[in-house]
Amino acid sequence: MNNPISNIMARGWKWFVIVGAVIALVGLGAISLPVAVGVTITSIIGVTFLMSGLVQAYHTFTIPEWRIKLWYVLSAVLYIVGGLFILFKPLAGLVTITMLMVITMIFNGVTRIIFGMSNKNLGGWTWIVLSGVISTAIGLYFFSMLDDPTFSMSLLGIFVGISLLFEGISFVFLGLQMKKVVQQQ
Numbered sequence: 001m002n003n004p005i006s007n008i009m010a011r012g013w014k015w016f017v018i019v020g021a022v023i024a025l026v027g028l029g030a031i032s033l034p035v036a037v038g039v040t041i042t043s044i045i046g047v048t049f050l051m052s053g054l055v056q057a058y059h060t061f062t063i064p065e066w067r068i069k070l071w072y073v074l075s076a077v078l079y080i081v082g083g084l085f086i087l088f089k090p091l092a093g094l095v096t097i098t099m100l101m102v103i104t105m106i107f108n109g110v111t112r113i114i115f116g117m118s119n120k121n122l123g124g125w126t127w128i129v130l131s132g133v134i135s136t137a138i139g140l141y142f143f144s145m146l147d148d149p150t151f152s153m154s155l156l157g158i159f160v161g162i163s164l165l166f167e168g169i170s171f172v173f174l175g176l177q178m179k180k181v182v183q184q185q
Helices: 004-032 034-060 066-088 090-118 125-145 149-184
Strands: none
Touching: 004 034, 004 149, 034 066, 034 090, 034 149, 066 090, 090 125, 090 149, 125 149
């Protein structure tokens, strides 16, 4: 059989394995240097905020009505100040972003619990509630640990590293599954 999907899989499985291995290695690197990764991510967020603020500030010159322009100016100022704060105080920005991530994790867990409990007619609702309880518990534990500077500066980098590690591993397994399919044809 010589169909287009088989041709793509025959050529592509190796790239999935290679890219997966590289991503997994980057993930291990991020886990081993979590503060550096966290500061890098924080700096990228700071530059993004600063650029967004500057673009919004530039855009305000095209808005003739002051009531609308005022909101854009306020938003631009907040983005610019936030971006500059993060860039000039990267460790404080890292701790702030980590805290927001932990609060989001808690909120996400609580919403999954509420969703699961209010949808008991769905198959697997208990798994939804269980995942919400676990996310909430881990989030609360992380929140209680945010007073420790080493922990709070390392958490974001560790999260990113673990995410990249698992993504890389999944790419490798996907590539190996593609190889099996190609060999069976």
